[in-house]
Structure formats: structure tokens, C-alpha cells
Amino acid sequence: MxxxxxxxxxxxxxxxxxxxxxxxxxxxxxxxxxxxxxxxxxxxxxxxxxxxxxxxxxxxxxxxxxxxxxxxxxxxxxxxGKPITPVSSVKFCPQCWRPGQTPDPMWTDLRSHFCFACGTRLINQCAQCQQPILSLQFRFCPYCGKAYQSQATRST
Ligand SMILES: [Zn+2]
Ligand SMILES: [Zn+2]
Known part of the structure; x- marks a missing residue:
């Protein structure tokens, strides 16, 4: 699909x-x-x-x-009545978001960069293939199949 x-x-x-x-x-x-x-x-x-x-x-x-x-x-x-901005994506916290959940408006706010609840950096693209995430209807990246949830890698 x-x-x-x-x-x-x-x-x-x-x-x-x-x-x-x-x-x-x-x-x-x-x-x-x-x-x-x-x-x-x-x-x-x-x-x-x-x-x-x-x-x-x-x-x-x-x-x-x-x-x-x-x-x-x-x-x-x-x-x-404004023109459509062609490129747009969903921003969310990979730790707090659960599949099937509507992303919290506090994440999608343009000014947000970190999760209001846990402080994790919000993501708007696939951590594996860097394709922008356009919809959270899906649990996996349509390009590479990586799960969106908890895809943040802890870099030390
Ligand atoms: Zn969070
Ligand atoms: Zn991907």
C-alpha cells in the first residue's frame, strides 16, 4: 500500500x-x-x-x-486563503509518540525543537534514510521501513 x-x-x-x-x-x-x-x-x-x-x-x-x-x-x-507551502512534514517526539496517536500540537509548533515532556529532540525525518515524515498514519518509514517510534539514537 x-x-x-x-x-x-x-x-x-x-x-x-x-x-x-x-x-x-x-x-x-x-x-x-x-x-x-x-x-x-x-x-x-x-x-x-x-x-x-x-x-x-x-x-x-x-x-x-x-x-x-x-x-x-x-x-x-x-x-x-494562503498559498500552499509545498514541503511540509510532521514533527514529533520519538520517545513519547505512540503509533496511531495524533502528534501533539506542542510538537508540531514551528517553534518547538525539543519535546515538552521529556526533552528529546523532535524529529521530522527518518533517522535512517532522512526522508521527511509526512504522516503519522503509518508506523514505519515508507521509504526504508524503519519504525518511526523510538528511532532516536543516543549519540554519546
Ligand atoms: Zn518526549
Ligand atoms: Zn526511512
Whole structure:
């Protein structure tokens, strides 16, 4: 299933509602299924897809990005009407993150370099092959198969 991992950027001129709707249909999900996967209220998804809301709160933003395997920056760009930054990756603590968990917003914050909980340096690329990590839907690097969790090597 290696073709599934790649982040799917919004089309030019695509709106937030069309983008979320398109990705949801790509997964063959109902709005309720997407809401569950993203950990948000079903009404939130309904509102987004009807174009009733352009603003996503942190929870919806991170949940949707995680559920749809896309960088949260894509959603930011659409909701704020900004251009898409092509390269983006997930940053997380390899010690505290558990597979299947949404990365903590405190890790993905641009200003964070170390884990707020344990002080480990945050990573955003595979320790083995240096490819950027675009989604934590997967437990392993799609390029080399290295597990993302606890991949930090203790250099002495
Ligand atoms: Zn940590
Ligand atoms: Zn790798």
C-alpha cells in the first residue's frame, strides 16, 4: 500500500470544503466516519463541507490532517486563503509518540525543537534514510521501513 502514504495537496483554487470532501470520498468515508477518524463532531465535518465554516480550531485541524494523512499546513493555507507551502512534514517526539496517536500540537509548533515532556529532540525525518515524515498514519518509514517510534539514537 505504498501508494497511499503520499500527502495529497489541494488543487489550485480548491476551497476548504471541496478539498475535505474530495479526500473523504477518496477514502470512501461518510462524514460520520471521517468525524470519528478525526476525533471531531460530525456536525463539524458537515459545516466544513457545506462551506459554513472556514475556520478550523486546533482540534479539528490536527484531527483532520491526521485522519486524511495530509500536513495540517494544507488546511491552514486553505482556511486562511494562503498559498500552499509545498514541503511540509510532521514533527514529533520519538520517545513519547505512540503509533496511531495524533502528534501533539506542542510538537508540531514551528517553534518547538525539543519535546515538552521529556526533552528529546523532535524529529521530522527518518533517522535512517532522512526522508521527511509526512504522516503519522503509518508506523514505519515508507521509504526504508524503519519504525518511526523510538528511532532516536543516543549519540554519546
Ligand atoms: Zn518526549
Ligand atoms: Zn526511512
Amino acid at each position: 505504498s501508494s497511499d502514504w503520499s500527502a495529497c495537496p489541494p488543487h489550485p483554487q480548491e476551497s476548504l470544503k471541496d478539498y475535505v470532501c474530495r479526500l473523504r470520498q477518496q477514502q470512501n468515508w461518510t462524514q460520520a466516519q471521517l468525524a470519528t477518524a478525526a476525533g471531531v463532531h460530525r456536525q463539524t465535518i458537515g459545516k466544513i463541507e457545506k462551506g459554513q465554516t472556514q475556520r478550523l480550531n486546533q482540534r479539528a485541524r490536527n484531527g483532520l490532517a491526521f485522519a486524511l494523512s495530509i500536513p495540517a499546513e494544507y488546511l491552514d493555507a486553505l482556511s486562511q
